[in-house]
């Protein structure tokens with residue numbers, strides 16, 4: 437069984453079509469040319485140059501020290517893979533928070549480096565910034581729930597959107613972000629029931645879950661987590677796809693297959 441229809445590059449239009457047709461979107465992080473190319477060959481639809489590179493590549497305790505130049509450098513590396521996967525890059529902490537002009541300047545740097553879409557963290561309060569970018573030709577992926585750039589405000593990496601009030605906040609955020617023009621939205625560490633509800637409430641924006649249950653339009657994981665090479669404890673939402681795999685590319689293919697057939701995430705990966 438193969439999900440590799442062809443090696444034609446995945447476009448934003450194709451991702452939207454996948455959502456509309458109920459085909460799951462498989463996303464993984466990639467920070468360099470070799471892994472971005474491998475992801476493409478294995479059928480990954482979109483690669484995220486995540487600011488998790490602060491933890492995974494740099495050994496930082498959080499994503500906060502990651503700079504725009506770090507993100508541009510790794511985006512250039514990934515873009516040179518010339519692979520099948522759509523390339524999304526995280527806007528790092530501080531590069532889009534001052535005002536929408538600063539956000540546009542930062543986004544332009546990342547798009548020039550080869551990003552096809554930028555991702556930024558935040559709910560309704562980011563809607564004006566998102567609209568400003570989208571109107572100027574920058575596709576945007578939103579990110580709600582656990583937003584790691586706010587770790588010190590949230591008091592740790594914990595589940596968000598619990599309780600009726602928390603769920604209502606997420607629903608309102610998602611709607612505002614969709615109306616602002618975000619085409620994708622990552623939901624991180626939220627109860628599966630809430631993520632399902634939010635996904636069903638949206639008209640066009642595709643939801644990508646990480647610790648958000650099986651009923652999102654797609655899934656994302658940090659590559660080094662699902663290959664079991666990230667040192668230390670991993671979160672509940674991680675599965676090690678190297679278990680039983682013939683090699684790295686096979687592990688990524690198994691991840692893609694598990695996302696596509698709905699067997700990942702299972703109950704033990706959810707909140």
Ligand SMILES: Nc1nc(=O)c2c([nH]1)NC[C@@H]1CN(c3ccc(C(=O)N[C@@H](CCC(=O)O)C(=O)O)cc3)CN21
Pocket residue numbers: 487488491492499584592593594595658660661666670671672673
């Ligand atoms: N390697 C890596 N994987 C990630 O998923 C990731 C990063 N780095 N860096 C940026 C953020 C930080 N993220 C994190 C970090 C830790 C937990 C974690 O420890 N979760 C535990 C505790 C839950 C709790 O206390 O309620 C879990 O079991 O889910 C979750 C997400 C997600 N992102």
Ligand SMILES: CC(C)C(=O)C(=O)O
Pocket residue numbers: 465484485486487488489526622624646656657658
């Ligand atoms: C975990 C994903 C969603 C992310 O934002 C990252 O890798 O930085």
Ligand SMILES: [Mg+2]
Pocket residue numbers: 486487488499526584
């Ligand atoms: Mg990130």
